[in-house]
Amino acid sequence: MNVGLVGVTGYSGSVLYELLLHHPNVDHVNLYGHAQKEAQALEEVLPQLRRRTYILPYNPADIMENNQMVFFATSAGVTTELAQPFIEKGFPVIDLAGDFRLKSRDVYQKWYKKEAPDFLDLKNSHYGLADFTSAKGATYVANPGCYATATILALAPLVKNHLIDPASIIVDAKSGTSGAGKKLSESTHFSQTNENLQLYKVNQHQHIPEIVQQLQKWDEEVPYIQFTTTLLPLTRGIMASCYAKAKSGITEDDVRNAFIQTYSDTTFVNATEGVFPTIKQVVGTNFCDIGYQLNPVTHQIVIVSVIDNLLKGAAGQAIQNFNQMFDYEPGAGLDLIPVLP
Amino acid sequence: MNVGLVGVTGYSGSVLYELLLHHPNVDHVNLYGHAQKEAQALEEVLPQLRRRTYILPYNPADIMENNQMVFFATSAGVTTELAQPFIEKGFPVIDLAGDFRLKSRDVYQKWYKKEAPDFLDLKNSHYGLADFTSAKGATYVANPGCYATATILALAPLVKNHLIDPASIIVDAKSGTSGAGKKLSESTHFSQTNENLQLYKVNQHQHIPEIVQQLQKWDEEVPYIQFTTTLLPLTRGIMASCYAKAKSGITEDDVRNAFIQTYSDTTFVNATEGVFPTIKQVVGTNFCDIGYQLNPVTHQIVIVSVIDNLLKGAAGQAIQNFNQMFDYEPGAGLDLIPVLP
Amino acid sequence: MNVGLVGVTGYSGSVLYELLLHHPNVDHVNLYGHAQKEAQALEEVLPQLRRRTYILPYNPADIMENNQMVFFATSAGVTTELAQPFIEKGFPVIDLAGDFRLKSRDVYQKWYKKEAPDFLDLKNSHYGLADFTSAKGATYVANPGCYATATILALAPLVKNHLIDPASIIVDAKSGTSGAGKKLSESTHFSQTNENLQLYKVNQHQHIPEIVQQLQKWDEEVPYIQFTTTLLPLTRGIMASCYAKAKSGITEDDVRNAFIQTYSDTTFVNATEGVFPTIKQVVGTNFCDIGYQLNPVTHQIVIVSVIDNLLKGAAGQAIQNFNQMFDYEPGAGLDLIPVLP
Amino acid sequence: MNVGLVGVTGYSGSVLYELLLHHPNVDHVNLYGHAQKEAQALEEVLPQLRRRTYILPYNPADIMENNQMVFFATSAGVTTELAQPFIEKGFPVIDLAGDFRLKSRDVYQKWYKKEAPDFLDLKNSHYGLADFTSAKGATYVANPGCYATATILALAPLVKNHLIDPASIIVDAKSGTSGAGKKLSESTHFSQTNENLQLYKVNQHQHIPEIVQQLQKWDEEVPYIQFTTTLLPLTRGIMASCYAKAKSGITEDDVRNAFIQTYSDTTFVNATEGVFPTIKQVVGTNFCDIGYQLNPVTHQIVIVSVIDNLLKGAAGQAIQNFNQMFDYEPGAGLDLIPVLP
Numbered sequence A, B, C, D: 001m002n003v004g005l006v007g008v009t010g011y012s013g014s015v016l017y018e019l020l021l022h023h024p025n026v027d028h029v030n031l032y033g034h035a036q037k038e039a040q041a042l043e044e045v046l047p048q049l050r051r052r053t054y055i056l057p058y059n060p061a062d063i064m065e066n067n068q069m070v071f072f073a074t075s076a077g078v079t080t081e082l083a084q085p086f087i088e089k090g091f092p093v094i095d096l097a098g099d100f101r102l103k104s105r106d107v108y109q110k111w112y113k114k115e116a117p118d119f120l121d122l123k124n125s126h127y128g129l130a131d132f133t134s135a136k137g138a139t140y141v142a143n144p145g146c147y148a149t150a151t152i153l154a155l156a157p158l159v160k161n162h163l164i165d166p167a168s169i170i171v172d173a174k175s176g177t178s179g180a181g182k183k184l185s186e187s188t189h190f191s192q193t194n195e196n197l198q199l200y201k202v203n204q205h206q207h208i209p210e211i212v213q214q215l216q217k218w219d220e221e222v223p224y225i226q227f228t229t230t231l232l233p234l235t236r237g238i239m240a241s242c243y244a245k246a247k248s249g250i251t252e253d254d255v256r257n258a259f260i261q262t263y264s265d266t267t268f269v270n271a272t273e274g275v276f277p278t279i280k281q282v283v284g285t286n287f288c289d290i291g292y293q294l295n296p297v298t299h300q301i302v303i304v305s306v307i308d309n310l311l312k313g314a315a316g317q318a319i320q321n322f323n324q325m326f327d328y329e330p331g332a333g334l335d336l337i338p339v340l341p
Helices: A012-022 A058-067 A078-082 A084-089 A104-111 A145-161 A208-218 A252-263 A310-323 B011-021 B059-067 B076-080 B083-091 B105-114 B144-159 B207-220 B254-264 B311-325 C011-021 C060-066 C080-083 C084-089 C105-112 C146-160 C208-218 C252-263 C311-325 D011-021 D060-064 D078-082 D084-087 D105-112 D144-160 D208-216 D254-264 D312-327
Strands: A001-004 A028-033 A054-057 A069-072 A093-095 A141-143 A170-175 A198-201 A226-231 A238-245 A270-272 A288-294 A300-309 B002-006 B027-033 B054-057 B068-071 B091-097 B141-144 B170-175 B198-200 B226-231 B238-245 B269-273 B288-294 B300-307 C001-004 C028-033 C054-057 C069-072 C093-096 C141-144 C170-175 C198-200 C225-229 C238-245 C269-273 C288-294 C300-308 D001-005 D027-031 D054-057 D069-072 D093-095 D141-142 D170-175 D198-200 D224-230 D238-245 D269-273 D288-294 D300-307
Touching: A001 A058, A001 D011, A012 C198, A012 D198, A058 A084, A069 A310, A078 A084, A078 C208, A093 A310, A093 B207, A093 C300, A104 A208, A104 B226, A104 B300, A104 C054, A141 D312, A145 A208, A145 A238, A145 A252, A145 A288, A145 A300, A145 A310, A170 B238, A208 B269, A208 C060, A226 B238, A238 B170, A238 D170, A252 A288, A300 B226, A300 C252, B002 B011, B002 B059, B011 B027, B011 B311, B059 B083, B068 B076, B068 B311, B068 C069, B076 B091, B105 B207, B105 D312, B141 B207, B141 B311, B141 D093, B144 B170, B144 B226, B144 B238, B144 B254, B144 B311, B144 C001, B198 C146, B198 D093, B254 B269, B269 C225, B300 B311, B300 D027, C001 C011, C001 C060, C011 C028, C011 C252, C011 C311, C028 C060, C069 D084, C080 C084, C093 C311, C105 C208, C146 C170, C146 C208, C146 C225, C146 C238, C146 C288, C146 C311, C170 D238, C225 D105, C225 D238, C225 D300, C238 D170, C238 D224, C252 C269, C252 C288, C269 D060, C300 C311, C300 D224, D001 D011, D001 D060, D011 D027, D011 D312, D027 D060, D060 D084, D069 D078, D069 D312, D105 D208, D144 D170, D144 D224, D144 D238, D144 D254, D144 D288, D144 D300, D144 D312, D254 D288
Parallel strands: A001 A028, A001 A069, A028 A054, A069 A093, A093 A141, A170 A226, A270 A288, B002 B027, B002 B068, B027 B054, B068 B091, B091 B141, B170 B226, B269 B288, C001 C028, C001 C069, C028 C054, C069 C093, C093 C141, C170 C225, C269 C288, D001 D027, D001 D069, D027 D054, D069 D093, D093 D141, D170 D224, D269 D288
Antiparallel strands: A170 A238, A198 A226, A238 A300, A288 A300, B170 B238, B198 B226, B238 B300, B288 B300, C170 C238, C198 C225, C238 C300, C288 C300, D170 D238, D198 D224, D238 D300, D288 D300
16 A cells, blocks of 8 residues: 655654555555655655655645555644645544644643644544554544653553552653754753753643543543653653552552553553663664552552653554554564664 | 871762862872772872872771871771771761661661671761751761752752651652762663663662651651662763652742742752753752742642762762861862863 | 574674564574573563573584574684584584684784684685675675774775775774673773773774785785774764875776775665765664765875674674575665664 | 953853863953843853853953953854954953964965955964963964864874874864854754764864964974864764874884973873873863874874863863963963863
8 A cells, every 4th residue: 555654854754754664564655745845855855764765745635646544744733734634535644743632622722822723623533542542443543642652551550440549640751852853952952961861841741631631531530640851861762750659458469460451462562560661672662661560668659661752652653553544463564673782 | 187088999989089189178188998908009090080199008097197087988888897996086087888877777777788787886977968967076977878968958848847748759860870880780881871761779779768867857757758760871960850749738939938948048059949950050060959849730849959979969068078077168179160061 | 494593692693683583584593592501581681672482502413403504693702612513514604703704824813812723714714795795605604893894895995996005094993882792891881981982902903804804805915904993982883984095196086986886786885975974874774884085185085984883794794694695685684774863 | 360251151161261260360250242232140141150240241442441361262253353452452362263373364264265354463373282382472362273282282292203204194083062062053963963973074174274284383394184073972072083104214212202202391281102092081171191102013103182172172271371371380270170980
């Protein structure tokens, strides 16, 4: 099959493009630039990909004619402007940006600081948390955010099974700089980032409502959570260190069973009691590794999850959703070589 | 005055030596190696210091005869073996290791996994948390640990003023590799540490009882806290991200006032509401910078403190204690040039 | 086909194992530990590979019975001890270590500081510089060293075409820490490596005779070259910055033509005039990218080559040799996803 | 005495400001912003300096009235515009920028790509290579560039004593990112710089003519040299790896004697035969450490020098010139604490 990709030049877009080129069920990938007026050789903008092809001008009709689905790996706000023709025709879209993740217009407005456009069909988009949902039959998939993926996967077993006090959740999340994209900024200037640790958007990160929305599906008593984001002096990877108070009477067995039941049948999530994962062990892969431990003294549970923010946190999970949408093997195109060492 | 220094070859020891050489009230520093049998030229072991002097063989009588006080910057367990003659004579000691920090023999045994020797005079050592205590008149100063310093300074205003639920304290602490010292290990092998984040000693770090001991002095209801330590891919600096639930009715004003009252007269601690510090802004200095914020939605307070683990977390605080002990200016020898950039 | 791999636990070995698992012509990979007495679960030593298999005890007869060829990714000196039974039977070996690279026993003795064993059949090993030779028909392939690969590929067009004064060659090579392997050492201790640049083995690196041996095949007037090795604060990648004086009368056209003729038909070497490559553009791939420029003022030619030391400099080139040996496509198993970003 | 400083906000400027505040002969430092219209609190732009003072509006008359000399730590081109009033009055200036370093208008035009203004009094500026010259009596000091300092100090003993073939000089220089300043750029975006090595301005760096101008003072046969600059994934430090062919008959003794004679009386330059320095050993100090070795096989001499680019390569050498200008101790204000580790 042929697939379209809008936005190959960003970090997630380039990674997604490479995954698609190696996907056993994809015949051809057509590239489009959402602000492109004329075809441009990919080598001019991304020579390191060494692919002789073109980024084509943006035209929804062409995209729909020449592909069976399209990925958007564009910046926040772009699909709000562009998605309508695809939605109207019911043409399959997987959107890596945040525009269609929130179901509530009020929440959207609060966190994105602008009103959701009337045509924004939030209700009918599918939030593609691939290890818990299936995109089969969906036409518009909103691929989860990187922090959201790491955090939700860490907390899911405890929230779903009502093992923790929902008001006690604290997430201390850390990310490498690739999460901030290609755009130059003071906080990602090498002399500033290197040998440093910088907090940003404390309690203000736009992934918070997305996390809360999902957790509330499982336990509506989950309130707004405490969420801290820290910029690491490394390029790739996220670690979400999560803390929550076990409900009275909850034992180590309860916690362990919840993780085992939740993840034993998944392809990409591994949870281990008492062994905390490192970022590096998942870089280059689509895995989410989780370590957890109930502290018998404080009765706090520590849950630490790690992902590669550009794979499981973006392009990799998008492929999982793609596989579900078209009924391919869950791991198709995702048997990746980890970065060693 | 002349001072002795045992253990110049470790990271804290070399930094302390340089501070002492630049201290306006120190005339001469005599170096000793606790396992040294013969004098050894310093240049052989630490050529980058460019100092033409010798590390002298260890001899307590000589040390006491030729100096007015002595610093120990030795590994854990060494002063347990060596301190007795100095204690017996009441000779002033500032000990950068953890051996004399805990007051309770039971706690010592639990965390250091061995019985405290009979002669270990834990009760009479002075825990030199320099921004809260004075070492004036003390003869044996136990200099606080690096994680302990960052954490206690972050939590002190809230604990002392009983503003938080003491059972809700969670500390997500991160440290650069210099905290692990010169000793080679797999987790500090460059190919392993670089581009990585590694947890270690979760809820097991030996600084935990030291933190709890101090917090309980201020509020005896503080239980064992949740404490996570993460190894960062950078050399110098600690960030302690602390979380605690505000007691019912506590307002932003209460929190702000507590920080202002606690730290407005200190030389080296700066606390700012709503502005979170970066590690780099304190590297090369003796400052502890703190940012704090009460989240009105979750009623959690986030407090983030940063220090240079080898200065405020070790050698710098030792100089503060030295200044108190001998009645020098609080900031003497500590007007340091920050690492820019 | 089934292949054996001795030495999966080293950095090159793990990378090679992953490449083989993804190789379209390999059915099964059997792992062996050269010092292994009993089978050991791979997950115990390399959990991040997530492969449920065993490292089998070392037994040459078993290896030859159960595989059609064997790779050695063992430390220097190991194949000197182990290779004989395979050589005697003419069983195909690809050896990633340096033991069989040098043809002269005198040179071997000089650089490896020990006499080459009598049975060491140096003459009949095939030096597998894969872009210039074919391993078809060879039974014992000595896979080139990482520095040697980067340097020889940079200099080949100029040496083969006699465009430079052979006595003027200077190589300023730099490598990431993965080249030094897993073994702990002071120079790869994070606090020492980070924010640092360290020279080592200046004019003494064991890849020098290997480089000279190959260059002399093309121009016997090439003398011992000037070769500097510098340890970079990064994990993966080599850059070889090479300098040589153009012979009198040599023009930019001559230089350009030499590079074009040499590399236009290769799969993995790209040379561009006036554009110098970065290390990152080849990390995760088997490519060697080269930039070159004749300085018309100094008449020096600068040639800069970059490779991923564990791929093109080790496991990737080994796969090239494997493909040649068994007549597979030159790029089989090497269509890798680059590390982006 | 009072000194003025124009340009505190850049990296060199902030470091210079801190040095001046710690200098025993400086009473007060007045800060000026060359584009400043109104006084601005320093804490607003450089909070990490923790200094309560103001950056004053730029006014040459005020500067000359309130100070005994002025430093310019401004970007390239700024002093070309601003220096005239000070030169006319013979008011002492130390200029850290490149504007007045070149003596020849032709060379200036070629490398800076614009004509030197008529008023640019290149002839009368003093090129302050502090270990070889004295700024005593000079009124306008052009402080050398960072690459120029490292390179000239490495080559000086050999060039002055005519021990090498001047046409054979090759410099492979590497710098941390702080040399590129605060300005954002793609090559210093963390995700691009990190885990990478990038060449830039090969044979085009504006420090080349400055190096050649100085070397030609010592040996007019020195032609334009081969000069490569590489951006390192670290913040501070320069390493210049220099290569040159020894003239026929030159021995190791000749080389050693040249280095000993040249540097044995200097305060800040240390040269050692056969031991190559690391960048880290000079970071935080004003030292230039040099290692050198004559390769008896190739008859090439390798000379490797390291400096802290912001100290010896900028602000530190400016202090050396300041000390010479006002007859202070050569090392006044420069007994710095190295960055350990």
